[in-house]
Amino acid sequence: xxxxxxxxxxxxxxxxxxxxxxxxxxxxxxxxxxxxxxxxxxxxxxxxxxxxxxxxxxxxxxxxxxxxxxxxxxxxxxxxxxxxxxxxxxxxxxxxxxxxxxxxxxxxxxxxxxxxxxxxxxxxxxxxxxxxxxxxxxxxxxxxxxxxxxxxxxxxxxxxxxxxxxxxxxxxxxxxxxxxxxxxxxxxxxxxxxxxxxxxxxxxxxxxxxxxxxxxxxxxxxxxxxxxxxxxxxxxxxxxxxxxxxxxxxxxxxxxxxxxxxxxxxxxxxxxxxxxxxxxxxxxxxxxxxxxxxxxxxxxxxxxxxxxxxxxxxxxxxxxxxxxxxxxxxxxxxxxxxxxxxxxxxxxxxxxxxxxxxxxxxxxxxxxxxxxxxxxxxxxxxxxxxxxxxxxxxxxxxxxxxxxxxxxxxxxxxxxxxxxxxxxxxxxxxxxxxxxxxxxxxxxxxxxxxxxxxxxxxxxxxxxxxxxxxxxxxxxxxxxxxxxxxxxxxxxxxxxxxxxxxxxxxxxxxxxxxxxxxxxxxxxxxxxx
Numbered sequence: 330x331x332x333x334x335x336x337x338x339x340x341x342x343x344x345x346x347x348x349x350x351x352x353x354x355x356x357x358x359x360x361x362x363x364x365x366x367x368x369x370x371x372x373x374x375x376x377x378x379x380x381x382x383x384x385x386x387x388x389x390x391x392x393x394x395x396x397x398x399x400x401x402x403x404x405x406x407x408x409x410x411x412x413x414x415x416x417x418x419x420x421x422x423x424x425x426x427x428x429x430x431x432x433x434x435x436x437x438x439x440x441x442x443x444x445x446x447x448x449x450x451x452x453x454x455x456x457x458x459x460x461x462x463x464x465x466x467x468x469x470x471x472x473x474x475x476x477x478x479x480x481x482x483x484x485x486x487x488x489x490x491x492x493x494x495x496x497x498x499x500x501x502x503x504x505x506x507x508x509x510x511x512x513x514x515x516x517x518x519x520x521x522x523x524x525x526x527x528x529x530x531x532x533x534x535x536x537x538x539x540x541x542x543x544x545x546x547x548x549x550x551x552x553x554x555x556x557x558x559x560x561x562x563x564x565x566x567x568x569x570x571x572x573x574x575x576x577x578x579x580x581x582x583x584x585x586x587x588x589x590x591x592x593x594x595x596x597x598x599x600x601x602x603x604x605x606x607x608x609x610x611x612x613x614x615x616x617x618x619x620x621x622x623x624x625x626x627x628x629x630x631x632x633x634x635x636x637x638x639x640x641x642x643x644x645x646x647x648x649x650x651x652x653x654x655x656x657x658x659x660x661x662x663x664x665x666x667x668x669x670x671x672x673x674x675x676x677x678x679x680x681x682x683x684x685x686x687x688x689x690x691x692x693x694x695x696x697x698x699x700x701x702x703x704x705x706x707x708x709x710x711x712x713x714x715x716x717x718x719x720x721x722x723x724x725x726x727x728x729x730x731x732x733x734x735x736x737x738x739x740x741x742x743x744x745x746x747x748x749x750x751x752x753x754x755x756x757x758x759x760x761x762x763x764x765x766x767x768x769x770x771x772x773x774x775x776x777x778x779x780x781x782x783x784x785x786x787x788x789x790x791x792x793x794x795x796x797x798x799x800x801x802x803x804x805x806x807x808x809x810x811x812x813x814x815x816x817x818x819x820x821x822x823x824x825x826x827x828x829x830x831x832x833x834x835x836x837x838x839x840x841x842x843x844x845x846x847x848x849x850x851x852x853x854x855x856x857x858x
Contacts, residue, residue, distance in 0.1 A: 334495040335361050337691060338483060340471050341502030343371025344677050345665045347456040348403070348684035349500060353691075354460055361494070362460070363485055365470040365632045369457050372533065372633060373677075375448030380621040381542035383579040384448030385572065387625035388538075389677055390583065391442035395729045396750075397678035398758070399685070404445060407455040412575035414442040418554035423612055426561045430612055438556050439570070440736045446575060449677075470632075473513040474499065476658045500687055502665035502680075504531040505653055506635035518657070525652040527637060529668050532646065532675030534638035535628050537586040537593055539566060539605050541620035546573050546580040548613050555582055557612045564588075565608040582609065582617070590628035590639050645739050648674020649753065651836060654683075656690060663687045671836075672753035682757050689764050689844055708766040709783050715762045716787040719755050723791075724798050727751040735808060743815045745826050748799055752792065752830055756837040759788075764844045771845065778845035785838055792830040796823065 337353060339346045342364030353360045375384040391414060394401040404411055416438045421430040445451050457465070466485075469492070473484040481499040485492045501508055505526035518526075548555050548571075555571025567587030573580050584605075586593060596604070602622050609617035628634045653669040656662065665687050670679030730747035739746070763784065772779040800818060809815045814822065 334480070335359065336497050337361075338363065338481075338494055338496040338499045339502060340364075340483065340500065341371065341666065342366070342369040342465070342467070343502060343666065344373060344452070344456075344680040345667060345684045346371075346500070346502035347453065347460075348681050349502065349665065349688055350460055350464070351456055352684065352688045354464075361464050361466065361496075363466045363469040363471065363483075363494070365468070367468050369465070369467070370450060370453040372627065373449045373453050374625060375450030376623050378540075378542040378581065378621055378623065380544060381574075381579045381581050383574050383581075384450060385540040385542065385581055385623055386444075386448050386450075386583070387540060387623060388533075388627075389449050390572070391439060391444060392677060393440065393442055393729075393733065395441055396726065396733060396754075397673060397676065398754075399673075399681035400677045403681060404452065407452070409451055409455060410446040410575075411443040412446065414439040414444060415549075415571040415573060415577070416554050416556065418549060418552050418556075420554055421557040421612055423557065423559045424561055426563050426611060430557065432553075435556070438554070440733060452677075471501070471503070471512055473515065474501070474662065475515040476661065481658065481661050498661050498663070498691055500663045500665050500691075502683070504534070504633065504635070504666055505529045505664065505668055506531050506534075506637050507632060508664070510635045510637070511631075522652050522657075525650045529648065529650055529653065530642060530646040531633060531635060531638045532648075532667060533627055534630075534634040535590050535641070537588075537590075537624065537626040537628065538583065539586065539622060539624045540572050540581055540583045541605065541609065541617075541622050543580040543582070543617075543620050546571070546577050547616040548582070549577060551614075553613065559587070559608065559612065565604045569609075569612065582613075582620070584608075586626075589641065590626070590634075593626055593628070644741065645734075645737065646675060648679065649749075651832070654686060654836070660690070663690060671757060671833075672750045682753075685757065685761060686840070689760060689840065705769050705771065705780060708768050709780070712759075712763060712766060712784060713787045716759055719758060720791060723751055723755055723795050724802060726754060727795070727799055728802065732808070740812070743809060743812060744799065744803060744818055744822070745829065748796070748826060749829055749833060752795070752833050755791075756833065756840075760837070760840055760844060763841060768845060773846060776842075776846075778842055780845050781838070781842045784841050784845065788834075788837075792827070792834055796827060796830065 337360040339350055339360060339362045342362055346362055350360055350362050372388045374388040375386050378385050392400045419432040420435045420438060422433055423430040468487050469485040471483060472486050475482040480495050480497050483494045483499060506529060509523055509526040557569040559567055564587045566584030569582055569584040572583035605622055606618050648668050649671050653664050665683045667675055667679035670682040673679035673682055727747055730750040731743060734743050734747055768780060803809060803816055
């Protein structure tokens with residue numbers, strides 16, 4: 330058994346963990362990253378295809394620049410090229426396995442989604458390539474975390490070898506349900522926290538995806554977009570899409586399984602390729618029969634899918650539970666991962682938002698304290714200008730988030746969800762800007778920085794003004810005219826949303842104060858309560 334003492338340990342080599350590692354490395358801060366799998370990326374997985382001559386995404390495929398600025402900015406910063414999802418042509422709908430599919434005209438089905446050249450794993454490769462190799466440790470499964478007072482102790486298992494790693498601070502960028510099921514905490518987390526973890530579904534954990542490569546995109550020549558929906562009683566792939574590269578010279582179709590995890594597990598491995606091929610032939614014709622198949626069943630991944638994730642959800646999963654965003658064990662332990670994000674939960678955007686939140690909360694070291702000072706009045710003025718630039722963008726972001734929920738066929742709490750996504754996104758970006766400004770050290774009273782009131786003043790009236798603007802927008806929107814409760818929201822519904830916005834504001838105020846002081850302050854939280 331070996332022992333090591335480190336400054337910051339990140340557990341989980343998915344996008345959140347990698348993005349956080351990149352930020353720390355850029356600051357010259359020491360860290361180590363531990364990953365249970367033999368590869369980095371987590372749910373981001375791209376595999377090479379001999380037939381198509383390109384990488385095929387078996388995990389996340391798309392990002393949406395209109396509502397996901399973090400992933401858009403990161404891809405650009407890393408020099409990665411993106412291209413729009415191909416949606417041109419007819420959409421096919423098959424409702425009877427004995428009949429031909431119907432052809433539909435549905436423009437921009439994926440709502441402005443873009444993909445990365447080289448697959449989403451290009452993002453992982455670019456992030457990992459900028460990190461010191463000695464800081465990355467693969468095939469290290471976290472089995473226990475212990476609070477030792479001045480530090481955290483983590484136990485990792487690799488085969489028959491157990492390693493004890495001690496760290497001043499630790500970040501667990503692991504899906505909450507997986508963490509709650511597989512990792513032992515000493516002392517045990519309280520039941521409120523454990524319930525929050527159990528109540529947070531792991532995004533796509535119960536899903537499976539198939540991508541089939543071909544020599545040519547024959548469906549495009551027939552006028553089809555590659556998008557198809559299948560809903561008959563023998564459905565295998567319920568949703569199908571074009572998975573070609575940017576210009577279509579490298580061809581593939583992707584699809585999401587409609588079969589539940591237990592049923593997929595019961596199918597003999599020899600039979601599954603035949604079922605997939607038969608399904609694609611039903612939709613696209615005989616040319617779809619002989620493709621190179623790649624299948625990823627995320628429900629069979631123990632580091633992605635928990636037992637609770639195998640139970641189907643009644644609706645769209647809810648993310649951003651406030652308990653998952655709070656530091657534990659006197660600011661020594663942080664929970665990360667996309668499911669903990671204030672906005673964009675489940676998506677890659679959420680993973681990056683979570684990484685930024687944790688990076689702001691980690692205790693600064695001497696490197697951070699040595700940054701050049703600047704006048705506080707100038708910093709406050711600059712922050713005020715930045716917030717002023719964000720405010721008029723909020724209603725457009727609300728509209729984009731609302732459209733995303735409509736495209737996902739969400740039917741309940743559309744206004745509430747889209748508006749919370751909007752304010753969380755605005756607050757998150759504001760915290761980024763605040764953290765980048767070189768404020769001088771300021772006084773503190775009862776856990777509150779003397780600068781905090783002036784910083785918060787930049788948002789005076791923001792929530793109320795945005796809520797009023799959203800209500801007016803809804804009343805004039807044809808897009809939600811079929812949802813009376815959203816089109817003309819009741820006073821009770823508006824009051825509920827206002828309370829949610831107030832909670833989001835309270836968390837922003839605490840985080841802003843924490844940025845100014847260098848870390849979160851418990852007393853300030855009590856004063857706001």
